[in-house]
Amino acid sequence: MPAKYHIHTRPAPPRFKPVGKYAIIDWREDCSACHNCVKRECAYSVYNDERDRLLQSVDYVDYLYECKGCLCCVQSCTKGLLSWQVNPQYLALGDEVWTADIISSTWYQSETGAIPVSGAGYPGPFRGPGFDSILTDMSEIVRPTRDGIHGREYISTQVDIGRKPMRLSFNPDGSLATDVSPVIEIPLPIIFNLMPWHELSLNVSRSIMDAANELATYAISDEPELLGHSAAVPHLTDRQPAPAGRTLIEFVDTPDVAERIARAKTAEPNLLAIVKLPLGSASIQRALQLARQGIDALHCYADWRGIVQDGGERKHITEAVRELHLAFVGEGIRDEITLIASGGISMAEHVVKTILCGADLVAVDVPLMIALECRVCMNCTEGLKCPVKFEEIDTDYAVQRIVNLMGAWHSQLLEMMGAMGIREARRLRGEVGRAMFFDDLERECFGPIFGQRKASAEVR
Amino acid sequence: MSSRNGKSGVYVYFCGNGEHGRELPSALAEFETKSGAHIEAVPCTGRIDPRYVLKAFESGAEAVCVLACPTGHCKTLQGNLRAARRIELAREMLAEAGLKPDAAQIFLPASPEEDTLNAAVETVARFIRHAQQEEALVS
Numbered sequence: 001m002p003a004k005y006h007i008h009t010r011p012a013p014p015r016f017k018p019v020g021k022y023a024i025i026d027w028r029e030d031c032s033a034c035h036n037c038v039k040r041e042c043a044y045s046v047y048n049d050e051r052d053r054l055l056q057s058v059d060y061v062d063y064l065y066e067c068k069g070c071l072c073c074v075q076s077c078t079k080g081l082l083s084w085q086v087n088p089q090y091l092a093l094g095d096e097v098w099t100a101d102i103i104s105s106t107w108y109q110s111e112t113g114a115i116p117v118s119g120a121g122y123p124g125p126f127r128g129p130g131f132d133s134i135l136t137d138m139s140e141i142v143r144p145t146r147d148g149i150h151g152r153e154y155i156s157t158q159v160d161i162g163r164k165p166m167r168l169s170f171n172p173d174g175s176l177a178t179d180v181s182p183v184i185e186i187p188l189p190i191i192f193n194l195m196p197w198h199e200l201s202l203n204v205s206r207s208i209m210d211a212a213n214e215l216a217t218y219a220i221s222d223e224p225e226l227l228g229h230s231a232a233v234p235h236l237t238d239r240q241p242a243p244a245g246r247t248l249i250e251f252v253d254t255p256d257v258a259e260r261i262a263r264a265k266t267a268e269p270n271l272l273a274i275v276k277l278p279l280g281s282a283s284i285q286r287a288l289q290l291a292r293q294g295i296d297a298l299h300c301y302a303d304w305r306g307i308v309q310d311g312g313e314r315k316h317i318t319e320a321v322r323e324l325h326l327a328f329v330g331e332g333i334r335d336e337i338t339l340i341a342s343g344g345i346s347m348a349e350h351v352v353k354t355i356l357c358g359a360d361l362v363a364v365d366v367p368l369m370i371a372l373e374c375r376v377c378m379n380c381t382e383g384l385k386c387p388v389k390f391e392e393i394d395t396d397y398a399v400q401r402i403v404n405l406m407g408a409w410h411s412q413l414l415e416m417m418g419a420m421g422i423r424e425a426r427r428l429r430g431e432v433g434r435a436m437f438f439d440d441l442e443r444e445c446f447g448p449i450f451g452q453r454k455a456s457a458e459v460r
Numbered sequence: 461m462s463s464r465n466g467k468s469g470v471y472v473y474f475c476g477n478g479e480h481g482r483e484l485p486s487a488l489a490e491f492e493t494k495s496g497a498h499i500e501a502v503p504c505t506g507r508i509d510p511r512y513v514l515k516a517f518e519s520g521a522e523a524v525c526v527l528a529c530p531t532g533h534c535k536t537l538q539g540n541l542r543a544a545r546r547i548e549l550a551r552e553m554l555a556e557a558g559l560k561p562d563a564a565q566i567f568l569p570a571s572p573e574e575d576t577l578n579a580a581v582e583t584v585a586r587f588i589r590h591a592q593q594e595e596a597l598v599s
Binding site: 023024025026027028029054064065083085086087088089 | 476501506507509511515535538542545
C-alpha cells in the first residue's frame with residue numbers, strides 16, 4: 001500500500017488581529033456574584049482569558065470579539081445581565097459571495113490547519129444560491145469503516161492531468177499499440193491559479209510556488225522570474241514562446257493555439273498543454289474542437305465570484321461546468337481531456353461540488369490571499385493602503401498559512417468523500433448520483449403540486 | 461509625546477452599532493489618519509469597563525475618550541448610560557492613582573436630531589487636540 005498523502009500543518013499565528021464576530025455586553029453593576037457564575041462555565045474560557053490578558057501587556061481591546069457565539073452564558077445568567085452583539089466591522093467584511101463567515105473561517109483554517117467547527121451550530125438557510133443549491137448525498141456517513149482521516153481505510157484525493165485513451169489496442173504480439181500520452185498525477189485535486197485582482201510582490205508569488213511545491217501540486221504563474229520554479233505552470237499569452245524544460249504549460253486560447261502547442265510538443269515531447277478558456281455555452285464548441293485537436297487539459301474559468309456571463313444570462317460556475325462536462329460525455333470523449341475549473345471556489349466543499357459537476361480538478365485563487373489575511377476590502381484595486389500590509393509578508397509565514405489552509409481543505413475532502421462512500425477523487429468527477437440539485441428536486445417534487453416558484457420568493 | 465506604531469497616545473472608542481450606520485466609522489477613519497489617534501469601534505459603549513480604561517493608560521495611553529450614542533438611542537437600551545457610570549468610576553480611580561481624571565472622557569451627544577456626525581467628530585477632534593497639546597507640554 002503506498003504511503004498516505006499527508007499535509008504537515010502547524011500553527012501559523014496571524015500578523016494582525018482577525019476581525020472577530022461576537023461580543024458579550026455585560027451589565028456587571030447589577031451582578032449578584034453568584035457562586036456558580038456562568039462566566040466560569042464558558043466552554044471557550046473567554047472570560048478567564050480576558051481576565052488573564054488584562055494582567056499581561058497586550059492591547060487591551062484584543063479580546064472584545066473573542067466570543068464564539070454559543071450563547072450559553074447569555075441564556076444561563078440567572079439575572080439576564082449578558083447580551084450579545086455582532087461586530088459591525090465583521091458584517092462589513094467581503095461581499096455576498098465572499099462572505100464574512102467564509103473569510104473568517106479561512107483565516108481560522110490557515111492559522112490552525114484544522115477543520116472549522118461552529119460553536120453555535122449551523123444557523124443559515126437550508127439552501128442558497130450557487131454552491132449552496134447543491135446538497136451532497138452523505139448516505140454512507142453512518143458506516144463505521146469510513147474513517148479515512150483516522151486510518152483504517154485509504155481515501156485517495158489524487159487526480160491526473162492529461163489525456164487518457166478511451167480504449168486500448170494491442171499488436172498481434174501482445175504489445176500495446178495505443179499511443180499513451182504522458183499524465184501528471186497530483187495528490188490533491190487543487191492547483192493554484194493566477195490572482196484575479198491582487199498585485200502580488202515577488203515574495204508572495206514565490207511563497208505560493210513554495211507552498212505548491214510542499215503540497216506536491218502546481219501553481220500557475222506569469223512571473224518571469226518564477227517560471228523555472230519546480231511547481232510553476234507558466235501562463236503564456238499569445239506572443240510568448242514556450243519556455244524549455246517545462247512539462248506543464250498553460251496557453252491563452254488563440255486561433256493558432258493548437259499549432260503553438262504542437263510546436264512546443266515537438267521540442268518537449270512530455271509537455272502537457274493546458275488551454276485557458278472562459279466558461280459558457282459559446283465556448284463549448286471551441287472546447288470540443290480543442291479536445292479533438294489533441295489538447296491535454298482545459299482550464300475553464302468563471303469570474304472570481306463564480307459567475308459566468310453567458311450571453312445575456314448569468315450562470316453559476318457549477319451549471320456551466322456541468323454543461324461542458326455533459327457536452328464531452330455526449331461526444332464520447334470525456335476522458336480525452338482534463339477539465340480544470342476556477343472562479344468563486346472559496347471553501348473545501350466547493351471543490352467537491354465543482355468536481356461533482358464534472359471538473360477533474362479546480363484552480364483556487366482568492367482563498368490563498370485570504371489565507372495571508374486579505375480582507376477582500378479591494379483597497380489595492382483603488383490604490384489605497386492595504387490594511388494587512390501585504391508588501392511586508394514573510395515567506396515562511398505565507399507558505400505555512402497556505403499549507404495549513406490546504407491541509408484543512410484536504411481533511412474536509414476526506415470527510416465529505418468518506419461520507420459519500422467515495423474513496424477516489426477520480427471517481428467523484430461527474431458523480432451526480434451523490435449530489436442533489438435543490439432546484440431540480442424542487443421542480444420535480446414540488447413543482448407538480450405547487451407549480452413554479454415565484455421569483456419574488458426565491459431564496460437569495 | 462508617547463507613541464506606539466507612530467501614533468499618538470490618544471485612544472477613542474465609539475459605538476460601532478450606533479444609529480449613524482457606517483458614516484461615523486468612515487468619517488472617524490479619515491480623521492484617524494489625520495490626527496494619528498487610535499480610533500476603534502466597540503460593539504456597544506456598554507462593553508467598556510473601567511479595567512479596560514486603566515489598562516489603556518497602563519499600555520501607554522495619554523488620554524481615553526468614549527463616544528457613546530445619544531441618550532435613549534442605545535441599541536442595548538442602557539449601554540451608553542452604563543458606560544458613563546463606568547467612565548466616572550475610572551476617573552475616580554485615576555484620581556486615586558494620582559493621575560489626571562480628565563484624561564478619561566465620555567461624550568453623549570444631546571440628541572440624534574442635530575447634525576450628529578459633524579458634532580461627534582468635532583467633539584473628538586477638540587478632545588484629541590487638547591490631549592495632544594498636554595502631551596507636548598509634558599514632554
